[in-house]
Every structure is written in structure tokens, then in C-alpha cells.
Amino acid sequence: MNMIDSNSPAGRKPMDGPVLSRRGVLAAALAAGAASAAAPAFAAKGKAPAVKGDSFLLRNVLLESGYARDAEGIAATLTTKASILIRDGKVAAVLPANAPAPAGVVARDGDGMLLLPSFRDMHIHLDKNYYGGPWVAPRKRKNGIRGLIELEKILNPQLLPTLDDRAGKIIDLMQRNGTTFARVQCNVDPSIGTHYVEIMRALLDRRADGFGSELVAFPQQGFISADLIPTMRAALAAGATHVGGIDPTAIDGGMERSIDALMQIALDMNKGVDIHLHEPGETGIAAIHRIADQVEQTPALKGRVTISHAFSLMSLNEKDMAALATRLASLDMAVISTLPFGGRIMPVPALLDHGVRVYTGTDTVQGFWGVFGSCDILEKAKLACQLYGWSDEQGIAQSLRIATGGVTPLNVAGDQIWPKVGDAADMVLVPASCSAEAVARQSPRKAVFHAGNLVAGALDGVTAA
Incomplete structure (x- = not known):
């Protein structure tokens, strides 16, 4: 490891006295309980593992399917209800809303909320x-x-x-x-x-x-x-x-x-x-x-x-x-x-x-x-x-791409491009009718998934750790 001892003169450049004195209380607060530590704690501590499931069916979710147009252009976003089968952290299938769960697969209810790519x-x-x-x-x-x-x-x-x-x-x-x-x-x-x-x-x-x-x-x-x-x-x-x-x-x-x-x-x-x-x-x-x-x-x-x-x-x-x-x-x-x-x-x-x-x-x-x-x-x-x-x-719907790393449910032409089979099951459920509403109204994030694991929020009686 290339590290200079921070307690040695070579380890840091001294600053003027007033800066040091006004930061003294802050330093004490930040290091509370650690003043006697000789070295930082590298040991693992923190949040419990995310709620996991090898496979599950996420039922009753709202997916964007296209744009409704009138004589002046795009007027609204079209949606459809669907079920999403998740296996091994990825989207395994996009199924009809009333599709039965495969044998041995737990079904969870999305409560009719809009499914978006996570951020x-x-x-x-x-x-x-x-x-x-x-x-x-x-x-x-x-x-x-x-x-x-x-x-x-x-x-x-x-x-x-x-x-x-x-x-x-x-x-x-x-x-x-x-x-x-x-x-x-x-x-x-x-x-x-x-x-x-x-x-x-x-x-x-x-x-x-x-x-x-x-x-x-x-x-x-x-x-x-x-x-x-x-x-x-x-x-x-x-x-x-x-x-x-x-x-x-x-x-x-x-x-x-x-x-x-x-x-x-x-x-x-x-x-x-x-x-x-x-x-x-x-x-x-x-x-x-x-x-x-x-x-x-x-x-x-x-x-x-x-x-x-x-x-x-x-x-x-x-x-x-x-x-x-x-x-x-x-x-x-x-x-x-x-x-x-x-x-x-x-x-x-x-x-x-x-x-x-x-x-x-x-x-x-x-x-x-x-x-x-x-x-x-x-x-x-x-x-x-x-x-x-x-x-x-x-315009509002497409702004979502800067929040998701470029992924949007619909492309500019209105074709559905997410979710598709093979996509990572990184997704969020929000109480909104479409992406534009979720952005404009800052809809609450009710359930958040990473690689199919529920990591925040709650879903059908399951709460993230």
C-alpha cells in the first residue's frame, strides 16, 4: 500500500490556525467513538442482505406500450397491465396480467403500479x-x-x-x-x-x-x-x-x-x-x-x-x-x-x-x-x-433517460423497448400512470429491485431488509 502516515509532517500540509480551530468540534463529532482507534475499521458492518428470491412472478404491473396521437401529435401515453417473470436476477418473460405463476414460483402483486427502470x-x-x-x-x-x-x-x-x-x-x-x-x-x-x-x-x-x-x-x-x-x-x-x-x-x-x-x-x-x-x-x-x-x-x-x-x-x-x-x-x-x-x-x-x-x-x-x-x-x-x-x-417521458443510464420504457418513436427478456431486473414501482407523470409529480418509490432483489420499500407483505 502506498500511504503516507497522516500523523507525520510529510503526511499533510499544515493550514493556518483559525481553520484548524473552527474545525475542531466538527472533527470530534465525526470521530465520536473512534478517537482511540489506531486504524480505520475495515471489517464488514452495515445493512442486512437484501430480500432475495431466485424466481418470482410480479403480477399486476402497468407497462407503457406506446403513444396516443391526435392531429397535433403525441397526446398521451398508452399502457397495459402485465406480469413479469423474474429468474436469476433478469426478466425471464413478459406475460399477460392474469398469467398463472409457474410451478414453484411465488407470485407478488404489483398493485397496478407503473414499472420503470431503476435509476x-x-x-x-x-x-x-x-x-x-x-x-x-x-x-x-x-x-x-x-x-x-x-x-x-x-x-x-x-x-x-x-x-x-x-x-x-x-x-x-x-x-x-x-x-x-x-x-x-x-x-x-x-x-x-x-x-x-x-x-x-x-x-x-x-x-x-x-x-x-x-x-x-x-x-x-x-x-x-x-x-x-x-x-x-x-x-x-x-x-x-x-x-x-x-x-x-x-x-x-x-x-x-x-x-x-x-x-x-x-x-x-x-x-x-x-x-x-x-x-x-x-x-x-x-x-x-x-x-x-x-x-x-x-x-x-x-x-x-x-x-x-x-x-x-x-x-x-x-x-x-x-x-x-x-x-x-x-x-x-x-x-x-x-x-x-x-x-x-x-x-x-x-x-x-x-x-x-x-x-x-x-x-x-x-x-x-x-x-x-x-x-x-x-x-x-x-x-x-x-x-x-x-x-x-x-419530452418529459424521454427525460427519464438521464436518470436511468439511457433506458426508457418507450423510445422517441413510441416503440416499447423496456422491459425485454434478458434485461436486468433493476426496476422500481411507482404510483403513476406513465413516465411523464412520474417525473413531473416525483411519484413515491414504493418498491425498488436490484437484480430481482427487493432492496427498498414493500411489496405484497414483503419488506426490504
């Missing part, structure tokens, strides 16, 4: 959060991102003993809101080395029956400027599925060196790429093009590269945006946006119109970077509708 949170930090502990609001930012990075050098080692518990509670919250998959960002830095990744990997493995995941080794302090390349390789070897990156010009000391190293590590270790790109304007666009150049030169990287945030896209005019979006789509590069408000907003419609895969995520739940994350990805779909004027039946 995917594609950008969330489970590590840098106070969630599950006392309320703490962020202080006013000083020196932007760099100021918060300096604060992390103090707080991350203090958060280490309670990481497993806090992250597990956020997974519980996601499941209750209908999310059954997350791409988890996890810090790797000189003060905590690979410890966060090791703890998170163990937690995600322990929760795998009820929650799918990818794990990004994220060098918040930069891996070139912080000399973290060996530690990043160790984090990937410890179970991270993606190599992360950070603003190559603003934070990591040089666009070419940073991006070239990032992409080389991904190739060497056969990992995906997910770079945090907050840089606005020209330097951000230049970084996107250099990443695209690398993908273009190395076809093995196609479909495996994601740009998170990508705020620089907001600086492009319509023509340049269309050209860049076309290039990203041709290289199967994805963009993840947390849909920020502001004078300018992310050009998500242009990305989607040109075939770019666009996802969304919570980012931060409750921590020193922010406290407004709700872990409700359906809420993000509604926000997108409000931001981009997707206000008709089709």
Missing part, C-alpha cells in the same frame, strides 16, 4: 460527506477549489474511521429513492493513500446483491502535481474500476502531462476513465480535444471515457458545440452533468441531439463541498425538464 447515480462522492452524522454547513469558500483541497488535507484523515458507516447510509438513501447503481468517486491523495478505495471497495462488494457500482480512483489534489502516479496505480489494483483525473491546467500542473499520464494508466491497467473537468473556457475545451485525440488514436478507449462536469462546454457557440458534440459521439465519449443553475446552463440538449451519452448524478450529499444533494435522480430528470423546456408528454 443510476453516475457521479457521487460517498467519502467526503458528513451524512449520517451531525449537520455541518460549508464555510464560505476561500481561494476556490484550491482552498477546499487544502481543507481536505486536514479533514480526510479525520473522516477515515467513520467512512464505512457514512457511505453505507448514503447507499440506503439512494435505494429508497429508486437508485440501484452508482459510479462512486473515491479520493486518493497523499494523506489517505489508498485507504478510502480499500474501504469503499469492501463496502460495495458487501452490498453487491442490492446495489451495483463502479469505483473511480479520484486524485482530487492532482496526480502529477501531487506525485500520485504510483498510488493511483495501487488504488486501481485495489479494486477501482476507473482512473479519475482533475483539471489538468488549473490544478494538475500541465494539460499535456496530466492527460497523457491519465490515459496511459487507463491503457496499462485496462480501466475506464472519468475526469473531473471544471475548467471553463479555452483550457477546458483544449483538454476535451486532447482527450478526444487520445481516444481517436487508441480505439481500445472508445466507449470507456467520461468527462464529468465539462463546464467549458457552456462557453461554446452553437456551431462549435455541434461540431464538438459530433466528435464526442463518434468516439463514444460520455458526459456527466449535475445540471447546475447559473447565468449559463449546460448544453445537454445539444449533446443528446448529436448522440452523446449524457448521465447525471448527485455529486455531494452533505459535506464541505456542498450540502444540497438529495440522492434523488428522478428529481434530476424533472430539473432537466424545467431547464430545457421539455414540457410535453414525450
